Amino acid sequence: MCDSNISAFPLHRRRKLVDGIARILESKNGEDANAFWRATAMTILVQLSESGIAPRLAEQEVRALLHAILGNMATRSAEKLAR
Template identity: 85%
Template sequence: MCDSNISAFPLHRRRKLVEGIARVLESKNGEDANAFWRSTAKTILVQLSESGIAPGLAEREVGTLLHAVLGDIATRSTAKLAR
C-alpha cells in the first residue's frame, strides 16, 4: 500500500468538532476522559484511512486535533476564572 497525496480540511480548524470534543472531555475525569479520547481518536483515524489519507498524515491530524481541543479547554477555563 502506498501513501496518498490526498489531504483533508484540517481537523483542528473544524470548530464544531474541536468544541464538541472539548465539552465532552471537560465533563469527564481520569480514565473516563482517556477512554473517550482514545475511542474518538481511533474512530477519526479509521475515517481518515477510509477516505484515503496516508497513516502518517492521519496520525498528525489527530495529534494536532488533540492540541486544539486542549487549547479550547484551556481558553474556556481561563475565561471562567476571569469572571
C-alpha cells in the same frame, strides 16, 4: 499500501468538532476522559484511512486536533476564572 497525496480539511480548524469534543472531555475525569479520547481518536483515524489519507498524515491530523481541543479547554477554563 502506499501513501496517498490526498489531504483533508484540517481537523483542528473544524470548530464544531473541536468544541464538541472539548465539552465532552470537560465533563469527564481520569480514565473516563482517556477512554473517550482514545475511542474518538481511533474512530477519526479509521475514517481518515478509509478516505484515503496516508497513515502518517492521519496521525498528524489527530495530534493537531488534540492540541486544538486542549487549547480550547484551556481558554474556556481561563475565561471562567476571569469572571
